[in-house]
Amino acid sequence: MSQEGEAPNLISSEQSSNPTDSNQTVRTARKRKGMKPRSDVWDHFTKSADEVGEPKASCKYCEREFCCDPKKNGTTSLRNHITLCKKFPGNMNTTQTQLNYQPIKGQEGDGSGTISIWKFDQEAIRNALARMIIIDELPFKSVEKEGFRHLMSVACPRFHIPSRSTVARDCYQFFLEKRSKLKKFFRHSCQRISLTTDTWSSLQKINYMCLTAHYIDSDWKLHKKILNFCPISSHKGEALGKANEKCLLDWGIDRVFIVTVDNASSNDVAVGYLRRRLINWGSSILQGKFLHVRCVAHIINLVVCDGLKEVEIAIDRFQAAVKYVRSSPARLKLFKKCVENERIKSKSLLCLDVSTRWNSTYLMLKSVEKFEKAFYRFDVEDPFFSGELDSGDVDGIRKPDHEDWEKVRKMATLL
Known part of the structure; x- marks a missing residue:
C-alpha cells in the first residue's frame, strides 16, 4: 500500500520541480490562430485541404484546384491562373475584337472622332512601345520604372512588360526592318538622291560624320533620312570621301544627284573623290560637273560673321x-x-x-x-x-x- 501510494507523489513532485516543461506543454496544447492571407489573389480562390491534409486552393470561377502550401508553392501559380482563366469576368477573349473610339486630332472638344476595331495583341503593343522609345528618345530603362508599370497595370493589365534588354532588341529590330524597306525603295522606286554631310569633333576629341539623304517619293513628297552616323579617323578629304563611299555601298545607292556641304577645303577633296567613284559606276550626270553644291546657310553665316x-x-x-x-x-x-x-x-x-x-x-x-x-x-x-x-x-x-x-x-x- 505504501509503494502504490508513493508513485503519484513522485510524479507530482517531478512536475512541480520542472515548471518550464509544464509551460511548454500548455503552449503546445493551445492551437495558434492562423494569419489572414495578405495577398489579393485570395479574393478569387477558396482554401481547403485534401485527404492527406495538404492545403489546396480552388478557383471560384472554374473550380480548378492548385497546391498552395505557403512554404512549397506560394501564390505565383494562382496569380498566373487568374490572368488566363476564361471564366474570370476580368478577362476577355483575346481573339474577340472591340470597338474603339478615337477623337480627331485638334478637335477633341467637339465630340467628333473615328470608330475602329481593336483586339489585344502582345506583339503589336511591344512594337508600339519600341516606336515610342525611338520617337520620344527615351532611355530603355524607362520601361522598368514604377510609374510606367503602374500605368500599364491600369491601362492594359494583360500586357507583359518586357525588360530594357528586350526593348533594346525590339528597337534594333525595328531599325533593321525600316532599313530593309528603305533599301528596297532606293533600288526599285527612287530616281535620284541628294546628299548632305557634315563632320564635327566631340569634347572627347572623337571625330563624327553624319550623312543624310533627301529624296522625293512617288507622291511627290520630300523625305529626309539619316543614312549614317559614325566615328571617322580624321577630317581629311580623302577619309571623308571613303567614309561616304562605304555608306553608299552599304545602302546600294549609286544614283546621286548632288552633294551639299559647307565651304571647308576638305569637303572639296571629299566631293572630288565621290565624283570619280560615280563616274566609274556610270551613274553620274554630266560627268559630275554640278555634283558639288555649297551650303547657302554656311555662306550666309560667313557673310554675317x-x-x-x-x-x-x-x-x-x-x-x-x-x-x-x-x-x-x-x-x-x-x-x-x-x-x-x-x-x-x-x-x-x-x-x-x-x-x-x-x-x-x-x-x-x-x-x-x-x-x-x-x-x-x-x-x-x-x-x-x-x-x-x-x-x-x-x-x-x-x-x-x-x-x-x-x-x-x-x-x-x-x-
Missing part, C-alpha cells in the same frame, strides 16, 4: 551690360522695375547670345533694342552700373553710348 566684326566693340558692350543685369536677382528685379516705370509693354526679357550662332546675336540685339529707355533709367538707379562697366575701358568695354544704340538698331534690322 564678317559683318558683325564691323560692330564687334558695340556688341561686346551690350553683352557686358546684359551680363551685369542678369548677374544677380536684385539687379534683375531693379531692371524690371525700370521697365515698368518706362511703360515698356514687352513680355520678353534680356537674353545672352552664343558666339557660334549669329541668330542668337540677333535675338540679343533685338531684345536690347526694346529696353533702351529702361537701360538709361537703370544707369541712374544703379550707381555701380557705370563704374563696373567703365572699369574695363582698356579693352573697349564700357556702358553703351548713343552711337552704340544707333549701330544696334541698324544691325538688328539688317540681321
Whole structure:
C-alpha cells in the first residue's frame, strides 16, 4: 500500500520541480490562430485541404484546384491562373475584337472622332512601345520604372512588360526592318538622291560624320533620312570621301544627284573623290560637273560673321551690360522695375547670345533694342552700373553710348 501510494507523489513532485516543461506543454496544447492571407489573389480562390491534409486552393470561377502550401508553392501559380482563366469576368477573349473610339486630332472638344476595331495583341503593343522609345528618345530603362508599370497595370493589365534588354532588341529590330524597306525603295522606286554631310569633333576629341539623304517619293513628297552616323579617323578629304563611299555601298545607292556641304577645303577633296567613284559606276550626270553644291546657310553665316566684326566693340558692350543685369536677382528685379516705370509693354526679357550662332546675336540685339529707355533709367538707379562697366575701358568695354544704340538698331534690322 505504501509503494502504490508513493508513485503519484513522485510524479507530482517531478512536475512541480520542472515548471518550464509544464509551460511548454500548455503552449503546445493551445492551437495558434492562423494569419489572414495578405495577398489579393485570395479574393478569387477558396482554401481547403485534401485527404492527406495538404492545403489546396480552388478557383471560384472554374473550380480548378492548385497546391498552395505557403512554404512549397506560394501564390505565383494562382496569380498566373487568374490572368488566363476564361471564366474570370476580368478577362476577355483575346481573339474577340472591340470597338474603339478615337477623337480627331485638334478637335477633341467637339465630340467628333473615328470608330475602329481593336483586339489585344502582345506583339503589336511591344512594337508600339519600341516606336515610342525611338520617337520620344527615351532611355530603355524607362520601361522598368514604377510609374510606367503602374500605368500599364491600369491601362492594359494583360500586357507583359518586357525588360530594357528586350526593348533594346525590339528597337534594333525595328531599325533593321525600316532599313530593309528603305533599301528596297532606293533600288526599285527612287530616281535620284541628294546628299548632305557634315563632320564635327566631340569634347572627347572623337571625330563624327553624319550623312543624310533627301529624296522625293512617288507622291511627290520630300523625305529626309539619316543614312549614317559614325566615328571617322580624321577630317581629311580623302577619309571623308571613303567614309561616304562605304555608306553608299552599304545602302546600294549609286544614283546621286548632288552633294551639299559647307565651304571647308576638305569637303572639296571629299566631293572630288565621290565624283570619280560615280563616274566609274556610270551613274553620274554630266560627268559630275554640278555634283558639288555649297551650303547657302554656311555662306550666309560667313557673310554675317564678317559683318558683325564691323560692330564687334558695340556688341561686346551690350553683352557686358546684359551680363551685369542678369548677374544677380536684385539687379534683375531693379531692371524690371525700370521697365515698368518706362511703360515698356514687352513680355520678353534680356537674353545672352552664343558666339557660334549669329541668330542668337540677333535675338540679343533685338531684345536690347526694346529696353533702351529702361537701360538709361537703370544707369541712374544703379550707381555701380557705370563704374563696373567703365572699369574695363582698356579693352573697349564700357556702358553703351548713343552711337552704340544707333549701330544696334541698324544691325538688328539688317540681321
